[in-house]
Amino acid sequence: LIVDDDIRNVFALTSVLEQHGLAVLYAENGREGIEVLEQHDDVTVVLMDIMMPEMDGYATTTAIRRMPQFAGLPIVALTAKAMKGDREKAIDCGASDYVTKPVDPDHLLAVMEQWMHGG
Structure with missing residues (x-):
């Protein structure tokens, strides 16, 4: 599941992931991301943009972690805002x-692989 308000990022990531045989769902904001997760209990990893309007990636990640069924779901934060801290x-x-943006597809795939197969 990709949660990102920038459709260009969604298209770019979807293209890379689908080339590697992964099915992709996406949401444009945090609230929508949570709704998509609740409707698809087979999601294996979330790519979470941090800077989004309405509900940012930090708030969305915190909300997902409060839901017992998603306690162990891998969530990879994606951000262009690579500030200290x-x-x-x-x-x-x-x-x-x-993972920082611009995303290096090989690095992202390696990180996802690690978390999807045991963390």
């Missing part, structure tokens, strides 16, 4: 890992 803040909110 951002990684720690994402992890503190419950993210499993953190």
Whole structure:
């Protein structure tokens, strides 16, 4: 599941992931992301943009972690805002890992692989 308000990022990530045989769902904001998760209990990893209107990636990750059925779901935070402390803040909110934008597809796939197969 990709949660990102920038449709260009969604298209770029979807293209890479589908080339690697992964089915992709997406949501444009945090609230929608939570709704999609609740409707699809087979999601294996979430790629969470941090900077989004309405409900940012930190708040969305925190909300997902409060839901017992998603306690172990890998959530990879994605952000262009690679400031000191951002990684720690994402992890503190419950993210499993953190990848900076622009996303290096090979690095992202390696991170996803690691979390989808045992963390």
